[in-house]
Amino acid sequence: xxxxxxxxxxxxxxxxxxxxxxxxxxxxxxxxxxxxxxxxxxxxxxxxxxxxxxxxxxxxxxxxxxxxxxxxxxxxxxxxxxxxxxxxxxxxxxxxxxxxxxxxxxxxxxxxxxxxxxxxxxxxxxxxxxxxxxxxxxxxxxxxxxxxxxxxxxxxxxxxxxxxxxxxxxxxxxxxxxxxxxxxxxxxxxxxxxxxxxxxxxxxxxxxxxxxxxxxxxxxxxxxxxxxxxxxxxxxxxxxxxxxxxxxxxxxxxxxxxxxxxxxxxxxxxxxxxxxxxxxxxxxxxxxxxxxxxxxxxxxxxxxxxxxxxxxxxxxxxxxxxxxxxxxxxxxxxxxxxxxxxxx
Numbered sequence: 198x199x200x201x202x203x204x205x206x207x208x209x210x211x212x213x214x215x216x217x218x219x220x221x222x223x224x225x226x227x228x229x230x231x232x233x234x235x236x237x238x239x240x241x242x243x244x245x246x247x248x249x250x251x252x253x254x255x256x257x258x259x260x261x262x263x264x265x266x267x268x269x270x271x272x273x274x275x276x277x278x279x280x281x282x283x284x285x286x287x288x289x290x291x292x293x294x295x296x297x298x299x300x301x302x303x304x305x306x307x308x309x310x311x312x313x314x315x316x317x318x319x320x321x322x323x324x325x326x327x328x329x330x331x332x333x334x335x336x337x338x339x340x341x342x343x344x345x346x347x348x349x350x351x352x353x354x355x356x357x358x359x360x361x362x363x364x365x366x367x368x369x370x371x372x373x374x375x376x377x378x379x380x381x382x383x384x385x386x387x388x389x390x391x392x393x394x395x396x397x398x399x400x401x402x403x404x405x406x407x408x409x410x411x412x413x414x415x416x417x418x419x420x421x422x423x424x425x426x427x428x429x430x431x432x433x434x435x436x437x438x439x440x441x442x443x444x445x446x447x448x449x450x451x452x453x454x455x456x457x458x459x460x461x462x463x464x465x466x467x468x469x470x471x472x473x474x475x476x477x478x479x480x481x482x483x484x485x486x487x488x489x490x491x492x493x494x495x496x497x498x499x500x501x502x503x504x505x506x507x508x509x510x511x512x513x514x515x516x517x518x519x520x521x522x523x524x525x526x527x528x529x530x531x532x533x534x535x536x537x538x539x540x541x
Contacts, residue, residue, distance in 0.1 A: 202426035202457035204507070205536035207239055211418035212404060213251040218416045219400045220252070222387050226394035229255030231383070231401030233263060233279065238463070238532040239405060239421060242267060243540055248404075249274060257399055261289040270294050277316050277345065280326070282308055296344060300326040305337055316345040319370055321363045323351035333370050345397055346376035353385035353393075354409050364393055371395075385409035407525040408515045421529065423536070424509045425458035427502060428491070439493050440485025445470055452497050454481070456508060459490040463531035464510065467521030468492070474508045481508070 220228035230253050231237075236244035245256060245267060255275045258264050264278050275296070281304045282290045282297035290297055291311065298316040299305050305328075308315050317338060320327030327348065328337070348367045352359055364381065371379045378396035384403035386393045388410040402409055406420040431453050439445040439453070456474075458464045464472070464487060472483035474494050481494040496502050511517065514525040521528070 201535070201537040202428075203462060203536045204424040205239075205532060205538045206422045206424070207243075207538065207540045208418070208420050208422070209247045209540050211406065211420045212244065212247055215404050215406070215417050215420070216248055216251050216253055216400075218413075219384070219387050219398065219403055222391075222412075223382070223394045223398040224391035226382075226391075227255055227378075227397045228387075229253060229257060229275075229380075229397055229399050230404055231257045231399055232267075233257065233259040233401070234530045235263070235266075237401060237405045237526070237529045239529070240538060244404075245274075247540075255397055255399075257401075258295075261286050261293065261295075264293055264295040265289060268293070275344070279318070281318075298326075298345075298347065299341075300328065302328070302332055302337060305341065309341060312342075314342045314344050316347060317341070317343050317374070317376070319346070319348050319367070321348045321366045321370070322359060323349050325349065330366065330370055333374060338374055343374065343376035345378045345380050346371055346374045347380040347397075347399075350381060350383060350386045350393075353383060353389060360389060360393075368395075383409075384413075388412040402525055402529075405529055406514050407529070409525075414515075419513055421512060421532070422509060423458070423464070423512050423532070424507045425456040425492075427454045427504055427506045427508060428457050429455045430496070430503050431455065438485075440469075440488065442486055444486050445484040445493075451495055452500075453484070454494045454496045454499075454502055454506075454508065456492050456494060457490065458492055458510070459488045461489045462533040462535050463528075464492065465521065465523060465527070465531060467523045468517075471520045471522075472517070473511045473520070475511050476502065476508060480511060 232241040235241045257277050279298045281300040300318050318327040380397040382393040382398045384400040433447040437447045466487045469486040473480040476499045485493050518525045
């Protein structure tokens with residue numbers, strides 16, 4: 198078996214506990230799970246299996262290709278495709294147990310001919326996907342078998358008045374729509390309180406260890422941990438520079454460990470001279486620019502580390518986002534395919 202010098206260790210208990218906290222925070226609403234982008238980079242099929250065992254029954258993907266990758270689909274679970282049903286999607290949609298989330302009058306007209314259940318998205322201010330409120334008010338949806346009528350918050354991670362306005366607008370529109378359920382809140386929306394939960398919540402980021410708002414601090418656990426193997430240990434003299442562009446210059450003699458990880462693995466250039474690794478009780482800083490396959494750590498305080506040893510990068514999402522300037526979403530979804538992925 199070929200050796201892989203990168204590990205992505207995924208904590209199934211933390212994933213389940215995060216969902217349970219979000220479910221409790223959702224009050225009487227069912228708590229679903231966004232598993233698009235291959236479960237935010239962690240592996241959608243295994244995420245679904247673990248959340249199903251925990252009690253989740255509603256799942257959301259972006260495209261029909263993502264839905265197809267999850268087949269065969271358990272008959273007791275709901276699966277919704279957020280990008281709806283375009284003209285090129287109809288064959289896949291009709292062959293799938295998943296429901297499209299209809300986003301435009303053209304999608305509504307196209308799906309109406311099938312006579313099958315659907316979900317519907319209305320835009321209440323994010324100006325992304327969704328029907329215009331005027332379309333909904335015009336009676337466009339009459340006669341459709343709508344399971345879930347939904348919208349999406351634009352700024353739920355901020356304390357802004359638009360959150361309340363979107364909630365009120367959505368509630369008013371929902372009064373005129375015959376649908377089994379209503380859904381508005383993502384992870385940050387769940388944190389805003391039960392008034393935003395309606396009948397179904399759709400958390401994503403917080404399931405996987407992201408902290409979308411202060412209310413989740415101390416409750417959401419880290420799910421993904423990344424480790425890389427040391428390729429080489431080397432000593433620098435004062436004045437030596439490190440990496441492309443020499444963005445780090447040693448002010449004194451020091452020790453480096455060169456690790457088998459880089460931006461091709463999703464450890465992106467924002468960590469250049471800003472990231473760090475956890476070595477026992479100390480943190481070793483990344484020095485120099487992140488390369489495609491390699492980074493350098495300063496390891497003066499870890500004299501025992503050498504070639505072949507494993508090092509865990511500090512990948513607590515809120516902290517890593519603050520250090521790198523990247524969003525917590527990017528940190529998860531850009532994790533590459535060269536990791537040996539292990540669930541525990």
